[in-house]
Amino acid sequence: MTVRARVIPCLDVAGGRVVKGVNFVDLIDAGDPVEQARAYDAAGADELCFLDIGASHEGRGTMVDVVRRTAEVCFMPLTVGGGVRTVEDARALLLAGADKVAVNSAAVSRPELVSEIAARMGSQCVVASVDARRVADARWEVFTHGGRRETGIDAVAHALRLAEMGAGELLVTSMDRDGTRDGYDLELIRTIADQVTVPVVASGGVGNLQHLVDGITKGHASAVLAASIFHFGQSTIAEAHAALAAAGIPVRS
Amino acid sequence: MSIALIDYGAGNLHSVHNALKAAGAANVSVTAHPQVALTADRIVLPGVGAFGACAAGLRGIDGMVDALEQRVVREGAPFLGVCVGMQLMATRGEELGSHPGLGWIPGVVRQLIPAEDVRVPHMGWNDVIPATPHPLIERGEAYFLHSFAFEGDSVLATTNHGGPVTAAIGRDNMIGVQFHPEKSQRYGIALLERFLEWRP
Numbered sequence: 001m002t003v004r005a006r007v008i009p010c011l012d013v014a015g016g017r018v019v020k021g022v023n024f025v026d027l028i029d030a031g032d033p034v035e036q037a038r039a040y041d042a043a044g045a046d047e048l049c050f051l052d053i054g055a056s057h058e059g060r061g062t063m064v065d066v067v068r069r070t071a072e073v074c075f076m077p078l079t080v081g082g083g084v085r086t087v088e089d090a091r092a093l094l095l096a097g098a099d100k101v102a103v104n105s106a107a108v109s110r111p112e113l114v115s116e117i118a119a120r121m122g123s124q125c126v127v128a129s130v131d132a133r134r135v136a137d138a139r140w141e142v143f144t145h146g147g148r149r150e151t152g153i154d155a156v157a158h159a160l161r162l163a164e165m166g167a168g169e170l171l172v173t174s175m176d177r178d179g180t181r182d183g184y185d186l187e188l189i190r191t192i193a194d195q196v197t198v199p200v201v202a203s204g205g206v207g208n209l210q211h212l213v214d215g216i217t218k219g220h221a222s223a224v225l226a227a228s229i230f231h232f233g234q235s236t237i238a239e240a241h242a243a244l245a246a247a248g249i250p251v252r253s
Numbered sequence: 254m255s256i257a258l259i260d261y262g263a264g265n266l267h268s269v270h271n272a273l274k275a276a277g278a279a280n281v282s283v284t285a286h287p288q289v290a291l292t293a294d295r296i297v298l299p300g301v302g303a304f305g306a307c308a309a310g311l312r313g314i315d316g317m318v319d320a321l322e323q324r325v326v327r328e329g330a331p332f333l334g335v336c337v338g339m340q341l342m343a344t345r346g347e348e349l350g351s352h353p354g355l356g357w358i359p360g361v362v363r364q365l366i367p368a369e370d371v372r373v374p375h376m377g378w379n380d381v382i383p384a385t386p387h388p389l390i391e392r393g394e395a396y397f398l399h400s401f402a403f404e405g406d407s408v409l410a411t412t413n414h415g416g417p418v419t420a421a422i423g424r425d426n427m428i429g430v431q432f433h434p435e436k437s438q439r440y441g442i443a444l445l446e447r448f449l450e451w452r453p
Contacts, residue, residue, distance in 0.1 A: 001379075001380060001413065002370070002379065002413050002414060003375060003376070003377045003378070003379045003397070003414055004377055004378040004379065004394070005377075006377050006378070041438065044438075046377065046378055047377075068267070071267060071268050071271055072271050073271075075268075075271070075272050075275065075435060075436060075437070075438050075441055075442060076396075076436060076438055077396050077398070077433075077436045078436075091264075094264040094265075094301075095264060095266070095267065096267065097267055097268045097271070099265075099268075099398060099433075099436060100398075119303075120302070120306075121264055121301070121302045122301060122302035122303050122400075123374060123400055124301070124374040124376065124398045124399060124400055125264070125301065125302070125398075168374045168376070168400070169374070169376060197367035197372055197373055198372055198373065198374065199372045199374070199376050199377070222372055222376070222377070223377070252378045252394050253394065
């Protein structure tokens with residue numbers, strides 16, 4: 001076979017506590033990111049993503065501690081995003097046990113951050129996270145601050161530029177679809193994936209397992225990220241793998 | 254049994270440390286001291302990032318390369334290199350210029366070339382396919398995260414990413430794996446357990 005399509009549950013964390021995560025399994029403390037990570041580790045998730053949604057400068061140390069404690073008990077790949085603004089922010093997370101760091105807003109105002117991290121720690125650890133909204137037919141713009149603030153920057157051009165600057169992966173989120181459960185914006189994902197040679201992670205809008213399949217087959221993504229369908233017990237990681245496999249997509253056995 | 258985990262600023266140091274503990278290693282010294290490497294029963298060299306930067310980091314520790322040569326090559330202590338720690342066993346690496354490696358296994362570390370359905374970095378779970386029987390290498394699925402790969406002698410296992418890509422190399426008492434055992438869940442911990450029991 002070849003490299004497997006990855007199924008990536010994403011946990012939203014604020015102030016060191018999970019605000020959107022598993023709430024169907026019997027966790028002693030469902031707000032503890034480490035417990036959540038263990039649950040997904042045991043469930044066979046291919047990677048895990050922590051998104052620090054309350055990321056303030058003061059809160060950085062809290063996330064580093066969460067990553068450190070997670071890496072002590074979970075031996076699975078971990079991507080951490082939210083509030084990464086400097087090479088030192090990235091380095092602290094990587095040393096604590098993250099394998100990849102996702103940069104978002106900071107790379108909108110200063111794309112060079114991507115090349116700075118890549119030069120120091122390697123492209124393989126830099127994920128460029130792009131939040132996009134459709135503004136016209138086949139045209140998307142970058143939005144920041146959880147999709148509320150427009151930037152006027154063309155999202156596809158921005159994603160391509162960040163890949164050129166050394167991002168080893170692109171995490172593409174449709175802010176139109178995020179939270180809708182209507183499925184990924186496949187045209188957005190595919191438009192970017194077809195123009196880069198780095199892996200692309202589809203994000204935003206998953207409501208069922210077919211959406212994951214579509215992300216790979218129609219969006220041309222290498223990995224599919226989802227939150228609520230896993231957190232609320234609607235689907236398991238194993239069911240996601242089975243759905244992908246049934247569509248002829250290589251997955252972990 | 255003492256394990257020296259070489260600390261030269263590599264990003265995955267703590268993850269490898271955690272995984273060694275999970276595999277049952279009780280006495281792991283995270284160390285930048287050549288003296289500790291010289292007296293360790295086993296040595297693990299982690300590594301992520303650029304070959305040249307890692308090689309420079311390792312050479313930046315006065316006496317460390319000599320200590321590794323002494324303990325691993327001449328005295329035969331079991332050695333495990335992980336990811337760039339494995340690549341450093343090669344003759345040289347061609348990432349951002351050409352840089353000499355430790356030269357323990359003849360070969361060159363070169364960039365993977367993207368192609369249709371072959372995205373670079375090679376990122377994710379992929380097969381470990383034994384090329385020759387080895388007590389540490391079992392067929393399975395491991396997590397890979399790299400843009401450069403070893404080409405040369407003593408290949409113990411390959412994976413497939415647009416063609417065969419080296420997944421493990423080794424000879425005698427030394428082995429290196431391109432994938433990340435510390436991130437490969439059960440498969441990875443089991444490999445580390447076998448390393449701890451290995452009597453080459």
